[in-house]
Amino acid sequence: MKKNLRLQTLERLDDMSSEEFEHKTALLYKHLFQLTAWKQAKTVAMTMSRGKEIPTRPLIEAAWQHGKTVCVPTCFPQTKEMTFYEYTSQTKMTSSYFGLTEPDPVNSTAIEKTAIDLMIVPGVCFDAKGYRIGYGGGYYDRYLVDYPGEAIAVCLSVQQIAQVPAEIHDIPVSIIVTEKGAQMVASSK
Incomplete structure (x- = not known):
C-alpha cells in the first residue's frame, strides 16, 4: 500500500511542469519563512534535496542569511541511525546511502538532537494528521521518537493524501507547509 502511494505521488510530481513546480515551491518558501518556528529557530535541520524533492538549497541559504546554524544528516545503514552534522560552505560532503549527499562524519561537527530547534x-x-511516507528507511521515525523540537514538513499540495497507513512506530510532523499555506496537523505532539 505504501509503495503504491509513494509511486502515485511521485508520478503526480513528475507530471508537473518545471515552471509550475518552481512557482509553487517559491510560494511554499514564503509561507515557511513566515512561521514563528522558522523565525525563532537558531538551528535548523534538513536533508540535501534531490530529484523532485522540494529544493533545500534556498532554505539553507536563507537560514545562513539569518544567522542560523544548518545541519544535515548522515545515515548509517549498519545501525539504521542517522547523525546530524553542521553544514557550512566548507563542509566536506560525500555521496552515500541511496545516493544522498551527506557530510563526511570524520571531518564534520556533530549537532546534538537537543540543539536542533x-x-x-x-x-x-x-496526510492531515502529519503522518508521512518517506523513502522506506525509517531513519526519521527512529530519530523523532525523543526529538524535543518542532518537526515540520514542506511539500506541494499534490503530495497530500487522504490517509497514510501509519504504523505504531511512525512519528507525525506537527506542521505541514505547502504552496497554499501552513497548517497545524490534527495529531501534533
Whole structure:
C-alpha cells in the first residue's frame, strides 16, 4: 500500500511542469519563512534535496542569511541511525546511502538532537494528521521518537493524501507547509 502511494505521488510530481513546480515551491518558501518556528529557530535541520524533492538549497541559504546554524544528516545503514552534522560552505560532503549527499562524519561537527530547534522532515506524501511516507528507511521515525523540537514538513499540495497507513512506530510532523499555506496537523505532539 505504501509503495503504491509513494509511486502515485511521485508520478503526480513528475507530471508537473518545471515552471509550475518552481512557482509553487517559491510560494511554499514564503509561507515557511513566515512561521514563528522558522523565525525563532537558531538551528535548523534538513536533508540535501534531490530529484523532485522540494529544493533545500534556498532554505539553507536563507537560514545562513539569518544567522542560523544548518545541519544535515548522515545515515548509517549498519545501525539504521542517522547523525546530524553542521553544514557550512566548507563542509566536506560525500555521496552515500541511496545516493544522498551527506557530510563526511570524520571531518564534520556533530549537532546534538537537543540543539536542533526546527527539523524539516522529508517525505514523498503526507496526510492531515502529519503522518508521512518517506523513502522506506525509517531513519526519521527512529530519530523523532525523543526529538524535543518542532518537526515540520514542506511539500506541494499534490503530495497530500487522504490517509497514510501509519504504523505504531511512525512519528507525525506537527506542521505541514505547502504552496497554499501552513497548517497545524490534527495529531501534533
